[in-house]
Structures are given as C-alpha cells and as structure tokens.
Amino acid sequence: MNKPIGIFDSGIGGLTVLKAIKKMLPEETLIYLGDTARVPYGNKSKDTIIRYSIENTNFLVRFDIKMLVIACNTSTAMSIEILKEKFNIPIVGVIEPGAKKAVAVTKNNRIGVIGTEATIKSKAYQNIIKTLNPKATIFAKPCPLFVPLVEEGLLKGRVADSVVEMYLKSFKVKGIDVLVLGCTHYPLLKNTIRRYFEGKVKIVDSAEETAKVVSDMLNEKGLLNKGKKEEDKYFVTDAAQRFLKVGKTIMGKDLKEVYTVQIGK
Amino acid sequence: MNKPIGIFDSGIGGLTVLKAIKKMLPEETLIYLGDTARVPYGNKSKDTIIRYSIENTNFLVRFDIKMLVIACNTSTAMSIEILKEKFNIPIVGVIEPGAKKAVAVTKNNRIGVIGTEATIKSKAYQNIIKTLNPKATIFAKPCPLFVPLVEEGLLKGRVADSVVEMYLKSFKVKGIDVLVLGCTHYPLLKNTIRRYFEGKVKIVDSAEETAKVVSDMLNEKGLLNKGKKEEDKYFVTDAAQRFLKVGKTIMGKDLKEVYTVQIGK
Numbered sequence: 245m246n247k248p249i250g251i252f253d254s255g256i257g258g259l260t261v262l263k264a265i266k267k268m269l270p271e272e273t274l275i276y277l278g279d280t281a282r283v284p285y286g287n288k289s290k291d292t293i294i295r296y297s298i299e300n301t302n303f304l305v306r307f308d309i310k311m312l313v314i315a316c317n318t319s320t321a322m323s324i325e326i327l328k329e330k331f332n333i334p335i336v337g338v339i340e341p342g343a344k345k346a347v348a349v350t351k352n353n354r355i356g357v358i359g360t361e362a363t364i365k366s367k368a369y370q371n372i373i374k375t376l377n378p379k380a381t382i383f384a385k386p387c388p389l390f391v392p393l394v395e396e397g398l399l400k401g402r403v404a405d406s407v408v409e410m411y412l413k414s415f416k417v418k419g420i421d422v423l424v425l426g427c428t429h430y431p432l433l434k435n436t437i438r439r440y441f442e443g444k445v446k447i448v449d450s451a452e453e454t455a456k457v458v459s460d461m462l463n464e465k466g467l468l469n470k471g472k473k474e475e476d477k478y479f480v481t482d483a484a485q486r487f488l489k490v491g492k493t494i495m496g497k498d499l500k501e502v503y504t505v506q507i508g509k
Numbered sequence: 510m511n512k513p514i515g516i517f518d519s520g521i522g523g524l525t526v527l528k529a530i531k532k533m534l535p536e537e538t539l540i541y542l543g544d545t546a547r548v549p550y551g552n553k554s555k556d557t558i559i560r561y562s563i564e565n566t567n568f569l570v571r572f573d574i575k576m577l578v579i580a581c582n583t584s585t586a587m588s589i590e591i592l593k594e595k596f597n598i599p600i601v602g603v604i605e606p607g608a609k610k611a612v613a614v615t616k617n618n619r620i621g622v623i624g625t626e627a628t629i630k631s632k633a634y635q636n637i638i639k640t641l642n643p644k645a646t647i648f649a650k651p652c653p654l655f656v657p658l659v660e661e662g663l664l665k666g667r668v669a670d671s672v673v674e675m676y677l678k679s680f681k682v683k684g685i686d687v688l689v690l691g692c693t694h695y696p697l698l699k700n701t702i703r704r705y706f707e708g709k710v711k712i713v714d715s716a717e718e719t720a721k722v723v724s725d726m727l728n729e730k731g732l733l734n735k736g737k738k739e740e741d742k743y744f745v746t747d748a749a750q751r752f753l754k755v756g757k758t759i760m761g762k763d764l765k766e767v768y769t770v771q772i773g774k
Contacts, residue, residue: 281557388660389657389658389661392656398654406671483552483553486626
C-alpha cells in the first residue's frame with residue numbers, strides 16, 4: 245500500500261529507528277517528526293508525555309499514514325496503550341521488540357536494561373521481560389548522561405569511556421549476559437559499550453529489533469509498498485540547524501532538508 | 510517596599526542565583542519560577558526563547574513583584590531588551606554583572622567565557638565585554654555537557670574531571686587569566702574548574718555578581734524591604750520531584766515545597 249509510515253520521537257534519537265527501518269524496508273516512504281521544541285521527554289511527568297505523544301500522532305495522521313512507529317522509549321512506555329485506543333492504525337513501539345529479543349538470547353536469565361529515568365521508572369521493559377520469562381532476573385538503570393554525550397557526538401574517547409564505566413560497572417558485577425539499549429540514542433554508543441564488556445555481553449539494539457517488527461507487521465497485513473517510493477520527509481518543532489547537524493552524526497550522511505512546524509498550539 | 514522579587518529560569522540552575530540573592534538580602538521575599546516543562550532553553554531557537562521568557566514574566570508579575578531577575582543566561586541573552594520594553598519594572602539579567610566583573614579583574618585582557626550553545630552564539634557576553642574594554646581578547650566556548658553533569662550531581666570525580674579537561678584545555682593554551690561561568694548551573698562545578706586551572710585563573714560566578722547588582726539597585730531605588738519577610742515561593746511547570754531532588758544539591762538543603770503550574774497555555 246502506497247502510504248507512508250509515520251515515525252515520531254521526542255527529538256533526534258529516533259533517527260536510529262528510522263535508519264534501521266530504511267535499511268530493512270528501502271521501498272517504504274517515511275515521515276519523521278522530532279519534537280525538538282520540547283525535548284527531552286525523559287525527565288518530564290507522565291501526563292505531559294502522554295499529551296505530547298497524542299499531539300505528535302495527530303500531526304502525523306494528517307499525512308494518511310498506514311502505520312505509526314513510536315521511536316522513543318519514554319513515549320512508548322508512557323503512551324502506547326493510550327495511542328492504540330485513540331488511533332485506528334497499527335502502532336509499533338520500541339520497547340516490546342527489544343524486550344523480546346533479550347529474552348530470546350539470554351542464556352543465564354540475567355538481563356540488564358538501560359534507558360532514561362522515565363523509561364526505567366515506568367518498569368515497561370521490566371514488566372514485559374518478566375511476563376515473557378518469569379525466571380529472568382532484571383537489572384535496570386537510568387543513564388542520563390548518555391543522551392547529551394551522543395548529541396555532542398562524543399561516541400568514543402576518554403569522556404565516553406569514563407561515563408560508560410560509571411554507569412555500567414555494576415552490570416559487570418551482576419554477571420548479566422545481555423544488555424538492552426532502551427533509549428534510541430544509545431545505539432550510537434554500542435561500540436564503546438561492547439568494548440567495555442569485552443564482547444562478553446550481548447547488546448540488544450531496540451532500533452534494529454523494532455525495524456524487524458515493522459517489516460513483519462507490514463508483511464502480515466499486506467501493507468508493503470508495491471508502488472513508487474516517495475521522498476522521505478523530516479519535520480521538527482524547533483532548532484532545525486541542530487537537527488541537521490546531529491542528524492548527520494546519526495545517519496552517517498547529510499539530511500537534505502527539514503521542515504519546522506508548530507505542534508500542540 | 511514589602512513586595513517580592515520575581516526570579517525565573519528555564520529550570521533548576523537559576524537556584525544558584527536565588528541562593529546568592531538570599532544570602533546577600535535575607536530580608537527579601539523571593540518568588541522563583543523554573544520552566545522545567547520546557548527546559549533546556551540552550552538548544553532552542555531565539556523566537557521560542559523570547560516567547561517562553563515573556564510567558565514566564567507574565568506569570569511572575571501577577572504577584573506584584575517589585576523587580577524581575579532573569580536567572581538564566583540564555584533567556585537574558587535572547588530576551589532582556591524585549592522584556593525591558595514590555596514590562597514596567599526594574600529587570601536584572603545575569604550577563605552584564607558577570608561581564609563587568611571579568612573586565613574589572615583581568616590583568617592581561619585575555620578573558621574566557623563559557624555557557625550554553627545559545628548564550629555563546631548570541632555573543633551577549635562578548636559584546637558587553639568588548640564595549641567595556643575594547644582591548645580585551647575574548648575566548649568563548651559552549652560546554653553543553655556541564656548542565657547534565659550538574660543535574661546528575663556529578664560535581665567532582667573522574668567523569669567531572671574528564672569533561673572539564675575536554676572543554677577547558679584550550680583556555681590553558683590561550684593563557685586567559687579570568688573565566689566567566691556564563692550559565693547558572695556552572696557555579697556548582699566551580700571547585701573542579703578551579704582545581705583544573707591550579708588556582709591560576711580567576712573564576713567569575715555570574716550568580717554572585719548578579720546578587721550584588723540586585724542589592725545595589727534595590728538600595729538606589731529605595732526598594733529594600735523594611736517590613737516582614739514573607740515565605741519564599743517556588744513554582745515549576747513540570748517534574749516537581751526532580752526539582753526538589755536537584756534543588757537540594759544546589760541549595761545544600763531541602764526545599765520545603767514546590768507548586769506545579771501551567772504556563773503559556
């Protein structure tokens with residue numbers, strides 16, 4: 245079906261999800277909304293995050309999207325159930341795919357989860373993992389400096405190493421064998437994190453897992469695009485220049501253009 | 510005059526300014542507004558920051574304040590002239606006091622300024638310093654990781670040291686003899702920064718300098734409180750629990766209570 249897929253995030257990090265979807269489904273047309281005027285969501289209250297998520301979805305459904313991807317762990321944790329009630333399109337969040345993968349690959353049932361404060365406090369990952377595998381022991385921890393680190397392009401080096409060590413050393417002690425990157429910014433630190441664990445811990449990248457679920461779901465529902473792919477579109481609510489700059493770090497190439505829009509006024 | 514002083518910031522950092530005013534003027538009643546629903550301002554566009562600053566001031570003038578303090582460098586840089594036009598009360602920002610102090614204490618006319626991206630890009634410090642001392646050579650640099658560092662309470666230790674070194678080593682090379690902390694969060698890193706420069710660079714704390722200007726101006730205008738001091742009031746636009754937690758780091762003691770309000774709706 246020749247309709248676009250809508251993707252929103254609180255800001256720039258959701259581009260890791262867009263990138264993974266683009267790689268897996270190059271024929272699909274994507275519309276991305278980054279709510280950069282109100283980023284970050286991770287330290288805001290639940291009511292506020294739900295309101296923002298509804299406003300973002302209202303914006304995207306105007307493009308007659310065939311599927312919505314919530315490319316933000318905090319939004320998914322707080323609002324996916326409410327969005328599913330309110331909007332009559334298939335909706336995929338970034339939490340369930342990552343949680344499922346972690347349960348599938350763990351051997352010792354000791355699973356680590358990292359994310360923003362709001363995501364970890366919501367227990368969204370913990371609850372899904374526990375439901376899928378009641379024997380799992382879950383160690384969850386917020387890593388609030390990872391997002392600014394990524395946004396500054398500090399993906400490796402002395403500062404990145406010292407922040408990674410500070411947040412992740414307790415996971416070494418606990419003996420986890422899998423770590424879920426429960427924030428869309430974190431995949432950019434994947435190599436630094438992998439090196440810190442000396443390859444002994446499997447790293448689950450929610451962005452990749454989400455792309456697989458999107459692909460499977462479009463397939464099952466017969467919604468794959470058979471026609472011509474249209475140009476992808478990028479929207480932000482503020483600070484377009486910064487989006488282009490950090491977007492280049494994430495996408496590994498220039499984003500051609502981005503439109504600035506007002507949401508929730 | 511027994512009216513309160515209104516103080517606003519984009520979030521929590523402005524409490525360093527409130528704390529300095531409280532210390533210098535213990536008889537004054539203070540009303541603080543932290544716009545935590547829309548923090549940070551530092552990476553938002555000029556128009557957006559002006560709009561937020563006007564909305565914050567509109568909120569505070571309802572309390573019949575005798576003076577407004579913009580306890581946020583980004584807001585001051587973008588909006589102080591517009592606020593002075595729109596509102597008929599004395600208004601003090603955090604930039605001019607710090608700039609004046611730097612010019613007063615430098616011996617070699619090599620002045621460093623650090624702040625958020627928006628503050629540095631605005632050239633507000635640079636322009637004032639240049640006007641006061643045309644011979645000054647100014648080295649200005651944004652340090653975007655300092656705010657999250659402070660908000661996480663990482664004021665010293667390995668991570669703080671590595672971030673401080675990353676941002677400030679170029680200032681050592683340039684041979685500055687004074688560094689202006691052009692962001693209200695940064696005074697909390699003062700000791701770590703001072704140690705990095707081995708005491709060879711004077712550190713100008715905008716919060717302290719602003720408090721002095723507030724005191725002088727109230728004095729000159731005959732506006733000092735002669736009556737009974739009322740209870741200070743703290744308002745935020747979101748995430749009150751987080752405000753109380755980080756507020757404790759900044760104030761060095763518990764804030765009793767904070768009210769959550771909606772602004773700009």
